[in-house]
Amino acid sequence: MTGSSRRRRDQRHRQRHRAAEAARRDAIVKAVVERLPAELHADIHRRLPFLRRLAFASVCTATGHMLRPEAPWLLLPGAATKEKKKATNEDSDEEEPEEETATPPVTAGEEKSTVLSMAEGGSEAPLRTPGLALADRVIIGSTDGWLVTADDRGALRMANPATFAEAPLPAITTIPFLSSTGGGSWFVVDVEPFVRVRFGGAPPPVDDKDWGASLPRTCTLTATQMRQKFYRKVVLSSTPSPRNYDAMLIPDRYIGAPAFTTAENGTGWRMAPSVAGVEDAIHHDGMFVSVSYAGDVEAWRLDAATGEYASKAVAPRLVFGDGKHPRRKYLAASPDGRLMAVLKHAVVEENEHVYRRSKVTRVVFEVRVLDAAAGRWKAVADIGDAALFVGVNGTVCVRATEYPGVEAGCVYFTDDEVGEACLRRAQGVTTVRYGYDEADETELRATGVFSLKEGKVTQRIAEKSDDKQPRWPPAAWFTPSFL
DSSP, X not given: OOHHHHHHHHHHHHHHHHHHHHHHHHHHHHHHHHTSOHHHHHHHHHHSOHHHHHHHHTTOGGGGGGXXXXXXXXXXXXXXXXXXOSTTOTTOOSOOOOOOOSSOOOOTTOBEEEEEEGGGTXXXXXXXXXXXXXXXXXXEEEETTEEEEEOTTSOEEEEETTTTEEEEOOOGXXXXXEEEETTTTEEEEEHHHHHHHXXXXXXXXXXXXXXXXXXXXXXXXXXXXXXXXXXXXXXXOSSOBTXXXXXXXXXXXXXXXXXXXXXXXXXXXXXXXXXXXXXXXXXXXXXXXXXXXXXXXXXXXEETTTTEEEEEEEEOOOOOOTTOOOSEEEEEEOTTSOEEEEEEEEEEEEOSOTTSOSEEEEEEEEEEEEETTTTEEEEESOOTTEEEEEOTTOOEEEEGGGSTTSOTTEEEEOOOOHHHHHHHHHHTOOSOOOOTTSOBOHHHHOOEEEETTTXXXXXXXXXXXXXXXXXSSOOEEEOOOXX
């Protein structure tokens, strides 16, 4: 046996020994922690740095409801790791130091994502996500610690990065008019029955720019295009789990009509009519509440007799004057339970940097709060001690006073154009290029903080990549849950 082969064998032996020793220590710690009073769990958890809170909470899940809730973290899915080498020379006798981490030791083929805690001033740390394959999936939902991901074969899964639990959601082909072909490489929409559902039995309006009066027989998408042109967002019910959840799928505007499923029925997705098309939704007061592209705000309830979901208006329509139709609309619930609408505008301005492109696109947010007693939406520039986190994957509102690093009166935002990110990925485009006379839209793709008081983006949150290098997969807000 050569010297280098012997050293590699010894290295593998030491790695296995370290892994076994780490597992033994973890078992001892878990046994000790489980014997501590629940009140002490909460006190210890409150005093730990953010990633160590995650590790501690993972061994005391029985009392997870008593642990201090987290402000949203920014999750940056990372690439799968390759097998580690010693320093730069695999024949070196020097052992590689163990990296201090709050999650299990990484092995070849596992993933290492990055999380940033806004409550700790943007502090970042590596997060192992063994088995979740987040680097290959786009996050299209984030509810109470559970993510919903879509892969390049059109499959949807729910996953918890804090506990590494995951479970498949029903196949999208359980929608009656949607089928797959070519061994799952293509998805085909039978347009006529789809349109009947989408428009509630009526023909599409003649001025509908997507469907109009002349309908194709079928609409075909590749498996990869499903997360580009079909999926937009999945909203789960509050405190979900693989055995107990309701889910609302919000498709892209072209499809428009939402679909619903529950863990209880387990039979698949059922699509419901929406003439204007659902743009965003949250789970609020035990039901799904949505806003349409036309500004209609509706609540969706299951009809136990028919098994179908139907909507009912629960707030006045959002109205936009002076041609200021927002680029995106989000719904949120304030800490005191009031319904909020967050409107994202894209404003093109002259670029003050004369040696760069002549125009630049700025992100501007507007917040409206529902005055239920008066039956109207009120535009507000001051949301008190609240802070909003918005993105295509989810919307959360927290009290900034409970999290010192979170700025009150601000909107924390991520890139919400997942379809465009998927298209760039499919085309192999790694850098967005513009002509000199085209507006620089870097801010639209950025993750940042918008101050409602100052009316501008006051901070760009670093994502460890050049602004000209679109992140893949897109970043997502994630509120850890340990239950």
